[in-house]
Amino acid sequence: MSFLSDFDYILLLSLVIFSPLLGAVYGAFWGNRQKSLQVGIFNSFLIFISFISSVILFISAANGVKIEFQLMDWMVLGDFRSHFSFGLDSISATMILIVSLVSFLVHVYSIGYMSDDKGFNRYFSYLSGFVFSMMILVMSDNFLGLFIGWEGVGLCSYLLIGFWYKRESANNASIEAFVMNRIADLGMLLGIMMIYWMFGTLKYSEVFSMLQNANFSNTSITIAGLLLFIGAMGKSAQFPLHTWLANAMEGPTPVSALIHAATMVTAGVYLIIRAHPLYDLIPQVGYFIACLGAFVAIFGASMALVNKDLKRIIAYSTLSQLGYMFVAAGLGVYWVALFHLFTHAFFKSLLFLGAGNVMHAMEDKLDITKMGGLFKPLKITAVFMTIASVALCGIYPFAGFFSKDKILEISFGSGHHILWLILLIAAVFTAFYSFRLLMLVFFAPKVHDIHHPHEAKSFMLWSMFPLVILAIIAGLFEEGFSYFISQSIPNAKDFQTPVLLLIAITTALSVISAIYAILRYRNGYKSPANEKERNFLHKLLLNQYYIPQLYKKIFIRPYARIADFLWQKIEIKIIDAIVDSIGKMLMSLSRTLQYLQTGNLTQSLRLMSFGVFIMLVFAIIGFWR
Incomplete structure (x- = not known):
């Protein structure tokens, strides 16, 4: 049983998904500035909008409403076609309700918890981005x-x-x-x-x-x-x-x-x-x-x-x-x-x-x-x-x-x-x-x-x-x-x-x-x-069954040794040496050729005359052939 129009459902879906994104972008604009309380309040309000929309969609889903919403074509590569599209059923309705409710309460709590942190604005940008990503995950069809x-x-x-x-x-x-x-x-x-x-x-x-x-x-x-x-x-x-x-x-x-x-x-x-x-x-x-x-x-x-x-x-x-x-x-x-x-x-x-x-x-x-x-x-x-x-x-x-x-x-x-x-x-x-x-x-x-x-x-x-x-x-x-x-x-x-x-x-x-x-x-x-x-x-x-230590011995240390070997023996002694040699060669060549560009008019005319002479010689050789 549907109580709202298709446009209303699309609007609600958009609010659920994109309200957290707006908060993430808004917080990012304030990211490198001093703490601003309004960032936390505004982002919390946006998550609250997402929560209210989720509640309405959850009630609609409980009444048998299923929604499919295609925002745009995403990838069209030959025969492969994928849409940027979303769907609502009882599973996704449950997930967005959980995510939006807990996220809203965590946002409000964080205003107090992070009140003395210099990264207050940046924190709320990341947190809202987290919620947006989860909404994309559970709402995609x-x-x-x-x-x-x-x-x-x-x-x-x-x-x-x-x-x-x-x-x-x-x-x-x-x-x-x-x-x-x-x-x-x-x-x-x-x-x-x-x-x-x-x-x-x-x-x-x-x-x-x-x-x-x-x-x-x-x-x-x-x-x-x-x-x-x-x-x-x-x-x-x-x-x-x-x-x-x-x-x-x-x-x-x-x-x-x-x-x-x-x-x-x-x-x-x-x-x-x-x-x-x-x-x-x-x-x-x-x-x-x-x-x-x-x-x-x-x-x-x-x-x-x-x-x-x-x-x-x-x-x-x-x-x-x-x-x-x-x-x-x-x-x-x-x-x-x-x-x-x-x-x-x-x-x-x-x-x-x-x-x-x-x-x-x-x-x-x-x-x-x-x-x-x-x-x-x-x-x-x-x-x-x-x-x-x-x-x-x-x-x-x-x-x-x-x-x-x-x-x-x-x-x-x-x-x-x-x-x-x-x-x-x-x-x-x-x-x-x-x-x-x-x-x-x-x-x-x-x-x-x-x-x-x-x-x-x-x-x-x-x-x-x-x-x-x-x-x-x-x-x-x-x-x-x-x-x-x-x-x-x-x-x-x-x-x-x-x-x-x-x-x-x-x-x-x-x-x-x-x-x-x-x-x-x-x-x-x-x-x-x-x-x-x-x-x-x-x-x-x-010691967690010594599993972290085991991983360190089996994976991390051997990988570190391989990385160190590649850095010392391959990158520095071969790759860097080749790149440095090219640079040194060009520097040497530039020092050798710098005498061709001294700014002396007489020398320049001589070089030009020599160049014309060489061109004529090659032209004559080509003609006789």
């Missing part, structure tokens, strides 16, 4: 448009992770994120090329229609699906392309909230959901995705168990939760993957923004073992982060319970009991590290030397409040969400499972794990019980 948004998100993440470019650690983290994603994006680009080679088009509707109505080689479809998933692995930081995610914490904390909750890392999950007709035909690839997701769920959670860095613990929880999403998508229950993405966006952004409040109070210190006693000065932040942590643990009736437990039910009900067990262990780990963080930051005895830690500005807390509400109630929309997404993914699977028993097991173990964390860390980190944890397993987890 073809794989090539998705790829452009995909690369735009990668570029903006590079700029934002390395925002404080004078820090060597920030530069290294931004380069790592950029390079790691470029490696994965090569696989995705090859997958897109293969899709065009198979179908002769990149438009979703045409590709998926051909998949249903024609016979294609299963091998070709499998290869295309795997190549696309390689791109998803990089963007969503799946093993072994995961190391950039924790290091990305070098950027401003609101950026972490946006990357982890609504934009970059969720793009890989969105890709699998969007290409679901392709993955339905290759269940073996789906099973591989589910297995990898389960491994990443427990892998990320295990590293969070012992980490001391406030933001890295939350980052590892994102890694773990992305694993849950990929399990659901890999098992073919795409709406549950999207539902967990939906609920996760709210409590994860709330956790990161709460971490930003703690960082400001602690003068940017991040070691949770050196905090404690912050509940009294940061009561509101403590309450907010506790709500977000309970939602993350999947405790009823908070949002995470409905989506996270649904994935556990699917794993068990589909007969994948090992996947269920792995996810159950990951849930137990999640409860432990979440309450470990809360205890050491807020409730354990004070061990820091900050005299007067203070709460964030009131408007920053108000910007977090909608996330608090959604972290509590978002799960209640499960039934309506399932029906809504069924408009685009009609083949939703249903499994017969002992739901109440599974919920009881998961909840009981999570609560026990949380209570254990509370008891263990009620006296702080340096209690006698915690002095004994310096064993091999603890060191293994604290």
